[in-house]
Amino acid sequence: MNSPAPGPVLSLHGAGMSFGERVLWSGLDLELQPGEFLAVLGPNGAGKSTLLKAVLGQQPLTAGRLLIGGRDPGRGSDRVGYVPQQKSMDAATPLRARDLVGLGIDGHRWGVRRRSADERRRIADALEAVGATGYADAPIGLLSGGEQQRVRIAQALATDPDLLLCDEPLLSLDLRHQRAVAGMIDRRRREHDTAVVFVTHEINPVLDLVDRVLYIAGGGHRIGPPSEVLTSATLSDLYRTPVDVLNVRGRVVVVGTPDEPGGCQHHDLTPETAAPRAGGAA
Numbered sequence: 001m002n003s004p005a006p007g008p009v010l011s012l013h014g015a016g017m018s019f020g021e022r023v024l025w026s027g028l029d030l031e032l033q034p035g036e037f038l039a040v041l042g043p044n045g046a047g048k049s050t051l052l053k054a055v056l057g058q059q060p061l062t063a064g065r066l067l068i069g070g071r072d073p074g075r076g077s078d079r080v081g082y083v084p085q086q087k088s089m090d091a092a093t094p095l096r097a098r099d100l101v102g103l104g105i106d107g108h109r110w111g112v113r114r115r116s117a118d119e120r121r122r123i124a125d126a127l128e129a130v131g132a133t134g135y136a137d138a139p140i141g142l143l144s145g146g147e148q149q150r151v152r153i154a155q156a157l158a159t160d161p162d163l164l165l166c167d168e169p170l171l172s173l174d175l176r177h178q179r180a181v182a183g184m185i186d187r188r189r190r191e192h193d194t195a196v197v198f199v200t201h202e203i204n205p206v207l208d209l210v211d212r213v214l215y216i217a218g219g220g221h222r223i224g225p226p227s228e229v230l231t232s233a234t235l236s237d238l239y240r241t242p243v244d245v246l247n248v249r250g251r252v253v254v255v256g257t258p259d260e261p262g263g264c265q266h267h268d269l270t271p272e273t274a275a276p277r278a279g280g281a282a
């Protein structure tokens, strides 16, 4: 395992992202520590995925500074693992799960080549860590959504990154698989001190794991522990309209956000069991 660089894994200072007149976010200050779990929330189009692209070095900031382990972000950095938004793979995709994980290690190289014993071991270890050894040689397109998601996480972790970026990794998974995927990511950060940036529309399945929430909406943002950000007062202030955050049977439910064309959105932000840590949310 890489020993994590001392100091923050990710730093944003006065960071901003705009497209023309449209400001997605601005004045964003964040220092993410090793092992920290940051959930990024917000309505469609708020700029959550664009934040991940900035961290990946694919979209330059329009203001401020972004550093990964004290360095400028770069494409293909081994320090950053990325689980992209789920797209179902064609059944005819000519790749095995094992090959997809291998691309996490050497995907930047051209051409077919034999892998070293060390690379083969790293691939096998990554698959084992997510419980995917049993289908390592199955064509990726024939795996279920939950199985494919495990393989994507194995791919993102194959280089032993200091920072794991996940874009809606729970999308279209059932409750059991949501728990399994969230648990896998949590175990990783606890055992390897990997910092996690987790973009999601559903905070509930991960609420007990989250250290801080970054909530982006309408060009503004709030950042802090769930109990401070997921409150009626904070979200009403952010949305500049009355928003209620309810605690319903252990779930955080946000009511009244103006994200939908029809007006009020009723949007279930949290999971299924256990009293959430956002205790002040009701």
Ligand SMILES: Nc1ncnc2c1ncn2[C@@H]1O[C@H](COP(=O)(O)OP(=O)(O)OP(=O)(O)O)[C@@H](O)[C@H]1O
Pocket: 019, 024, 042, 043, 044, 045, 046, 047, 048, 049, 050, 051
């Ligand atoms: N290169 C670009 N040029 C112009 N506009 C862009 C560019 N990249 C993203 N956008 C716009 O920025 C907005 C934010 O996109 P982004 O994908 O970050 O949203 P999101 O918060 O991840 O949304 P969702 O929850 O729907 O996935 C969108 O309206 C998108 O069209």
